[in-house]
Amino acid sequence: MAEEGQTKTMLEIRSLRATAGGKEILKGIDLIVRAGEVHAIMGPNGSGKSTLAHVLAGRETFEVTGGQVIYEGRDLLAMPPEERAREGIFLAFQYPVEIPGVSNMYLLKAALNAMRKHRGLPELDAIEFLALVREKMKLVEMDEALLNRSVNEGFSGGEKKRNEIFQMAVLGPRLAILDETDSGLDIDALKIVARGVNSLRSPERAMLVITHYQRLLDYIVPGTVHVLHNGRIVRTGGKELALELEAKGYAGVEESVRGSRRAALPS
């Protein structure tokens, strides 16, 4: 019997399998995320971290070959990407694409109003929107001049990542998936981004922080750490697991995975 006040499950991934270019990358992912939680997903290159992020966001280049994803009681895999976004899923890209000819301002306003319309809320006019945007820009120390530039065009790596978090701040998602937000950032940029992310924590919001390196997790401290290896989550633990990974490396984890498999074989 559930306790009073126990948070409902926001995201449940069951035996998710996915391929890209005919090759199976996700080989059965199981994961439960509740509102207010911050989960870190760590793994070596090729483990499927980005694939998981993109499959959740609805990128059609990945084909789901098995399993289910239930988001707030609904079948996520049946929704097109724009619907997932309007339902509150936000993916902060590892390599945000440049879109010449489309301004940051235009995109954000269109996105926000699409979401508001979807939820039966009135759309914001230009003045209201600008006020909102100015407030959120402070969270990631973004320069107002970048607003009128084309999406990510000519942005440095750090500016692109901050732009992702800025968009997240404006759109206010329920589930934020941060795909290697730390990649390519120096320590100062990392701190700014982490500060922005932390300021967006809330009991109504859940985050999946995908990262290769433990360092980010010193700044965005997760409640749970999962280790992704060869398309499966092979270990789950608290934030100390990240430190263990740092000490032993992914090879160390592989060893223990193999070890536990051998132990599980019937003798």
Next chain:
Amino acid sequence: MPAIFEDRKPYLDAFARFAREQPGNGRAWAGVLRREAIERFEQLGFPTQKDEAWRCTSVAPLIRIPFALAEGGRTEGLTAEVLERLTFEPWECSHLVFVNGRFAPSLSRVRRPPAGVKVKSLETALRQDRDRLEPILRRTAPTQAPAFAALNAAFLRDGAFVDIPPGTVLEEPIHLLFVSTAENGPTVSHPRTVALIGDRSRVTIVESHVGIRDDVYFTNAATTIVAGAGAIVDHTKLQRESVEAFHVANLDVEIGRDARFASHSIALGGHLVRNDVAVTLAAEGGDCVLNGLYVTSGRQHVDNHTLIDHAKPHGTSRELYKGVLDEASRGVFDGVIIVRPDAQKSDARQENRNLLISEEALVDSKPTLLINNDDVKCSHAATIGQLDEEALFYLRSRGMGEETARSLLIHAFVSDIVSRIAVSPLRAGLECLLFIRLPKHHPVRA
């Protein structure tokens, strides 16, 4: 007459009638030019796809249609108000209107130009400005012209004449509006425009070609622009012919020492369209910008051939042509850059970018660099592709619907060409036109 000459006969017959009707008295010189031109056309005939320059474009559909030489002098029920709507007027400018290639004074508005500036119909200029016109008409030698230019020269009658003395800055654009209608059967017109811009002068010229309905007609246009030393010339050609019309146009430009020339060619209409642009950087330090946009759908065929000749040192050219091709339409881009042996320090850059919206759309893109000097910077780039899937996904991942995202990306693709048009009402009008013309855009109130 052998069968292969059948394509020429209607035009030769029409010429015979036309020549008889032309006024003598002092204009025999023009008659001589016309005769040389028709002889040239007779000798050449229409191009076939065996001609390299016409490899990708067949004129068979054009040859099949019995175009009658358009009569002028009628305004065909057009009013200034109708035209205003068609051309995003009113602007602050001089406004010469031609109906089926003939000047229509009642629809035009020529504001009093600064001293020494002539803006008039070519027909008038043939009478009044032989000294200025004859050298130009001779230079684009009828005896060596290609077929369509020869035909245009043979039927020389009317068009626009702009003559600007040195040191004159025209603040307002000159708008040349060529309207075509052919309610009673297919017609052909051969408008000829000559613009002579004196040393250190500045002008903006807009050439619009518009069809009122979906009539079948053929516009065979030729325009010559000469920019004197230090002159600055901005030329926009907005082509919105009927979807059943044929449009063949020659633009021939000579750029003087340290002069700057920019041309924006926007092709939206027409069933079969062929533009030939030839620019010569005829003296040191010339600067040429060629921008082009072609938006095609249905079974339209739009062929843009350009030639930039760096004949002298220190010339700069920048060329950017973009195409958006939908349904079963076809585009052709053939851009030649020549750098002559003496033209050191030439700096040329050419880009052709094509966006294919449908599976059936086709485009042929061929850049050619003929470089005969080592001390130059020349580059070219051509792309043919579809919408960037990554960009599309990015927009959708932010909640934008797929169709809206697609049209936003298409608009973004054309936006840099549109933004280069300096005449504000024209640019704004073009943005509206594209809004309607480009694949469905659902307005996102942003």
